[in-house]
Amino acid sequence: MSRTYWAAGAAVLLALLFATAATVSAASGGGGADAPSRTPGLHSPDAGFARDMAVHHQQAVEMSFVVRDRTQDEAVRSLAYDIANTQANQRGMLLGWLDLWGLPKVVAGEPPMSWMGTGGEHSGHGAQDTAPGALMPGMATKEELTQLGAAGGRDAEVLYLQLMTDHHxxxxxxxxxxARQCETPAERALAQGMVEAQQSELTLMADMLRQRGAAPRG
Structure with a gap:
């Protein structure tokens, strides 16, 4: 389990380092292969992903801080801290790109994930329907967040791992x-790093659920 967790952290770190360097280069007017050929448009996949994933990440950060106060289990607390830290950093990077591009962080009337298009773009690994009351696939509802905040001990651990599995x-x-559609190389690299890291964490969380006599909800 420790090797899996190390691999997840390493993938995220490499993606963050690469994306940070590319962002600094772009902000300073540098060119090169990692610089976008043009500023992304308002409804481009680059901008849509940045907006939607910033919202998606914010909930993961919130859930992770909640569970750290609801359990004393060090494995769960460590996982929650790392998810909160990683996704808060990534969220800041995504919002920073929007600022760099001169684009708004919220677009009135824009449906979540509309940048992914239609005709099967939502299908594939990890795709799922949006639960009633949730903003995007994988996101918890207000009722589930309330339930997490009221739980404690093993119940809080299991619910957090299940909710975060759906979230991932x-x-x-x-x-x-x-990773398929964005045109900004650094953003594609960050997205691919998210895929690899979160897939590793999905394996880790499945193991942690089994240790607690539980399983993912899906």
């Missing part, structure tokens, strides 16, 4: 969409 599956589907 939805996030992987979105990141795979950006």
């Amino acid at each position: 599956e939805g996030g992987v589907a979105m990141a795979e969409g950006c």
